[in-house]
Amino acid sequence: MSDYEVFEAGDVVLQNDITLRNAKLVYKTHGTLNAEGTNAVIYPTRYGGTHVDNEFLIGEGMALDPAKYFIVVPNMFGNGVSSSPSNTPAPFNGPKFPRVTIYDNIMVQHRLATEVLGVKRFALSVGWSMGAEQAYQWACLFPDIVERLAPLAGAARCAKHNFVFLEGVKAALTGDVEFENGWYEKQPLAGLRSMGRVWAGWALSQAWYRKEMYKSLGYSSLDDFLIAYWDGIYLQRDPNDLLAMMDTWQQADISANDTFMGDFEQALGAITARTFVMPGQTDMYFPPEDGEYEAQHIPNAEFRPIPSLWGHYAGGGKDPTGADTKFIDDSLRELLSA
Secondary structure, eight states, X not given: OOSOEEXXXXXXXXXXXXXXXXXXXXXXXXXXXXXXXXXXXXXXXXXTOOGGGGGGGBSTTSSXXXXXXXXXXXXXXXXXXXXXXXXXXXXXXXXXXXXXXXXXXXXXXXXXXXIISOOOOEEEEEEETHHXXXXXXXXXXXXXXXXXXXXXXXXXXXXHHXXXXXXXXXXXXXXXXXXXXXXXXXXXXXXXXXXXXXXXXXXXXXXXXXXXXXXXXXXXXXXXXXXXXXXXXXXXXXXXXXXXXHHHHHTOBTTOSTTTTTOHHHHHHTOOSEEEEBOBTTOSSSOHHHHHHHHHTSTTEEEOOBOOSSGGGGGGTOOTTOHHXXXXXXXXXXXXXX
């Protein structure tokens, strides 16, 4: 985690009219920007992830090859690396950290890309999960500089069913008496374990569990998977960071800004990028039906679901066989060659 850079964004006035003071956007780049500033790729992070977690799609010989592209990986606000509840000083620390929207993230990323890094055009905007929400936002707000778009197992807005799922996760976490309305003095471990259990039921498909595919990851039983994997993830996380990102997720809507004034289909129609909409075929967060609707309203889009039993994880390179990653990489290679 030491191989990153920090964009000191200063005081950022957010969509809710609260100022995020001394905002810090942490980012990692791979490759070199060409003289024209046109070989860039923007690849934002997912929920709970950092720039390190995006590296499964970056490498020599892959579609996102640093020898060919300048790949910019910005960490979303709230993830514990960029400005977040856990690293912001009082009085905006902890539960007082202001609401940050997808739009807020992209406007600061745009400053980073154009003012600091010198990017003139993005050959591709890509991301998984909340990274896909950000990729969509880039493409509709800045169609003049985003040439291609590939949202992976994500959506252009948070659907109501998705919103309700997240309400259940929040309730599991905040119901712990140790949570203390976000002013906890020690980790609310019961709440974090409960959160992991709720998440486990949604992240992967019914067929994945039926086939006991957790064994392909080296877990000897279902209990072993729930404890070693899910407890292992969430017991290490800062609860306020998790809630801040969750709130950003729930408010996600690429039309919720002064440019589109809530007109979702207008926002989708503003995307001029050659687009592959790539939901996970068995994803319960962002089901294929939502992606198909979005593709229908993007002028130059193809609906290309990832054929996988890995549920939401189909977009994140979790399949140890590499089949999901190969499908994504092959599709990105085709898209970039168009």
